[in-house]
Amino acid sequence: MNVHFIAIGGSAMHNLAIALSRKGAKVTGSDDELFEPSRTRLEKQGILPASIGWFPEKITDDLDAVILGMHAREDNPELLKAKELNIPIYSYPEYLYEQSKNKYRIVIGGSHGKTTITSMLLHVVNELGLNVDYMVGAQLDGYDCMVKLSEEARFMILEGDEYLSSPIDRRPKFHLYKPNTALISGIAWDHINVFPTWENYIEQFRIFCEVIEPGGKLIYNTEDPTLKSLGEEFETKLETKPYQTPTYRITETGTIMTHEGRAYELQIFGAHNLQNLVGAMRLAESMDISNDEFLKAIKTFKGAGKRLQKVLEKDLFTMFKDFAHSPSKLKATTSAVKEQYPNRNVVACMELHTFSSLRKEFLPLYDGAMNAADEALVYFSPAVVAHKKLEPLTLEQVQNAFGGKVKVVNKTEEVLEFIHSKNWNNSVLLMMSSGNFDGIDYEKLGEELMG
Structure with a gap:
């Protein structure tokens, strides 16, 4: 089996490429950007593309299949060549x-x-x-x-x-x-x-x-x-x-x-x-x-990666990171932590990061989602909103959507200032995001709070 991946560096795509290579297939691929851990893992398997970019010459008649990742565009030159040669094209799930x-x-x-x-x-x-x-x-x-x-x-x-x-x-x-x-x-x-x-x-x-x-x-x-x-x-x-x-x-x-x-x-x-x-x-x-x-x-079983994952536990301080970003996930995760630590001060920090979460019409669904926490902060980046070509958000709009005593900020430094201002004795810190608050190293932060 001879298989080529267009956008091989994606989280799902590079794992499928490695699995097929291990099964015995000849795997090649291309991408216009490759980040960690994909780069190192592909290199270890011996299937890291030699150069960054799209190369239609890689698409040849001897390919049995082309697997197309979400990161590629419809006008991708390798995709167009595969269509021209009538090579079977599959999505990842197909x-x-x-x-x-x-x-x-x-x-x-x-x-x-x-x-x-x-x-x-x-x-x-x-x-x-x-x-x-x-x-x-x-x-x-x-x-x-x-x-x-x-x-x-x-x-x-x-x-x-x-x-x-x-x-x-x-x-x-x-x-x-x-x-x-x-x-x-x-x-x-x-x-x-x-x-x-x-x-x-x-x-x-x-x-x-x-x-x-x-x-x-x-x-x-x-x-x-x-x-x-x-x-x-x-x-x-x-x-x-x-x-x-x-x-x-x-x-x-x-x-x-x-x-x-x-x-x-x-x-x-x-x-x-x-x-x-x-x-x-x-x-x-x-x-x-x-x-x-x-x-x-x-x-x-201690939990899935980034799903209510314990970052640090020391004396009477525990820190978790979680992938929660939708209203239902946010509510379930915050409630679970407070139920587990009823006698501790639970501080929940959440980043609005996904396309849905940054849409004005979606924000009202967050009403009360962090009520179980003793203290709550919500962060969003105006630069991310602009990058996603969405209508700008104000601090007041986000505050009104979440309700309660939620503090809303739009600078990473303000998130860190808020966290560093707290006394973490007999407390739990819960960091929830599908991103990382634009650059916060959770492990380093936990050690700083305990330092």
Whole structure:
């Protein structure tokens, strides 16, 4: 197999390139920018492009496939050459399906929690020594690549993102996987640049349910009213398995969960994380993993990368970083931390960074999202707003949207001043962003606060 990647440096793309190379394919690629860790990882695998840029001469008749990344444009010279030569062109999700169409596919979808659920399932699979193929959206402990492809594995575990497949394929990625078993963790409006209305967004999840293989399973979180209604629509067409938050109690080191009369000690915490865990356990059942096996194996799970990840813990100070950026994620994460540390001062800092979050019409959805925190700060960069070609935001607009006592700033220095002004004894600092507040080194910051 001879495969060329257009925009090989992307987070998902470079992992797929490495996985295909490890499977034995001849892999080449191009990109007009390459950042870490993609550059080093591609170089280690021996598939780093020799030069930066697009080179149509790399597209030749002996290619079996071209895989097109979201970062490329429709007028990309390599893409145009591939079309001219009639070489099969695949989006990232299309090619994952091609590699797994003869396997039992388990697909995890939802506006929030899908990376964590996928990570939980893979953690258990790893602990039990099972051979599976997979694609997950975060770097996990014990895994050096986010994608694995093989001939031998019976199962393919896929994180099902609802964002677009490629510059020339406007279908959501998770519409292309055709799962045998699917899970939806929750539905909260996101990606409004692509799905302009709430109804349009919900429709993408309905289509996802419709592409589940005949006789397949749909596992869904019944505590989400929209999702509960959607799940009930498919009760006569699929085997449906609703799930919800289990019985649990908080401990100093995490949580003790009760299931079928037995207590299981866990290192994770928060109602949303425990919902995720039960969802992952239902998925494991479709792989013939018993609930007891699952819950014993999940004991050592500490969380997915950048998902409520502990940066530092010292004496009575704990610092977390989290990927939370949408209103539902923000609320769930902030509430989970306060529930776990009820007697500490919880300070939550959040960066508006995504296209949706910086849109004026989306901002009202953040109302009350950080109310669980004792103190809260929201940061946005006017330069990022301008770069995304959005209408400028004012501090007052953001303040009015969030409500409560949220402090709003638009300079990174102001974020750091706010944090450094606090007494961190008996406190928790929660940093939430899909970026990094335009350059804050979380580990360094944590050490400074403890210095």
